[in-house]
Amino acid sequence: MEPKPAAPLKHTSKSQKLAKLRRLVARFEPGVAHGPHIQTGFADIDAYLRQQVVPAGLPCGGLHEVVATRVGDMPAALGFAHRLAVRFLDRPHTQDMLLYGQTHMACREAGQPYGPALPAHGLSADRLVYIDGARLPDLLWAGEEALLCSAIGCIVLSSWDEAPSFTASRRLSLAARAAERPLVMALGAQAGGSASAATTRWQVEALPQQGWHVRLAKLRMSYTATPPPEGWRLYPQSLSQNSAQNILQSQPRGQAASRTARAG
Template sequence: MKQAIEMKPVQRTGREISVATAPEKTGSVLDALRSRIAPQERFAPAPRPSFSLGSEALDAALPGHGLTTGVLHEILPAGHGDFAAGLGFGICLLARLLCQRPGSLLWVSPAHLSSREGALYPLGLAALGLDPNRLIQIQARKPIDVLWALEEGLSHASLAAVAGLLPDNARAYDFAASRRLGLRAARHGVTALVMRGRQACAENTAAETRWSVGTLPGRARFSGQAGPGAPHWRLQLLKCRQGLSRRLSQHWDVEWDHETLSFRLPAPLADRTPGHTPWRRGIDHAWAEAS
């Protein structure tokens, strides 16, 4: 028994022709195409959850209204002498991530940097809000060993994040290496953070975001109080995939609130002088005698 075929008229160049369409055959062709495309769909980027930074201005500049997890992020110092500022900003960023996700933090750094800028102080980490008990620290001899440790750490979904320090001359970190880290992070949902030198600003990598961090003087908590205040940085978003390009040239002066574990924009009137002069009895008495 032959299969019924539907005849549809199609107008073409003034002549009427007949086109035979078989619904069953059309469905089988679509199923065959879906089966061929399915193996390639696993490489398509899946949407990842994000977490808020605590500041509306910073969240608005990011595509997911927050920093995306399960991807690769980079932090660069804004200038000479800003490496410590970038390191502090990265630690605060990880502290906020750890308060929203269970798991440990894998920290990988070269041995020669660990004895200088990259040394971690447990009491200082706790003061910034990062629990030292959730930290796993590894010291590597070469930058390629740092990349290997980061890639292996990203294979463990029980980790919340991995962070690595790379010197300026880390030639092993290129687009291919960053691509491997990004794919491994997306596969297991672990966030990767790489802190590099300023010379890497113009290099092309597969990082989701790239932040430039500059040092700003800390401000006292109260008027007239001596001593350092909250950590204070100037941030610039150098790169953001699927983000708003008009935000890339904007700067934000932010502070870190260790009590709420969030970033905030400093109050615009925080450094204003008081509107009245405090009354001092000695000065008023001298003016009274002179008059």
């Protein structure tokens, strides 16, 4: 007995079915592939995004998560989030503001953004609006409100030990895509790892000699590309302090004891 010709779906392999479903889902997702996008300014990452991802850059409309790998890496994660925010704000002809919000815990643990240092990181202090401690739900609410405001160019929210639920991140992600404005969510090491609807998730770790190790842990823009698992080692220019000299090198450790004795 000959087998009856089945529906075409049954013949296709699992991967083909998935691809078809993904195309279907992509039709309902607001335009990630067509909106404005930016280059991160890191050559390796940009090269990867250009080759592998449809908009050839990081889309402005989206929720981007930056997660610290270890507890002590939060400053590095925030630095990377800040770096992305500055690139988002750097679009021509905009004087848009950066809204930076923190939970109470993040305020206490990671510190507040410091105005006099901002110019070194590509932002003038008068373009910063800062939320000095709020509960996470209030902070997420503020993020959604700010996405609707035409004068805010980018939003960075930071939480130390609590991550938004999947529903919340899905909501923010959709709002960000619809508004075509980015929302960067920086999460401490204790908060990361939960399911989220973010467009990208970056795992950041501090490296000696003023570097960052950045791994793209999740990429929701493209269904084919897989980011390199080893990540990238980045040495951003703005952090290097070439003019200054490492004073520890000029003071060999052996002399420490004798100098202490002399001083005593």
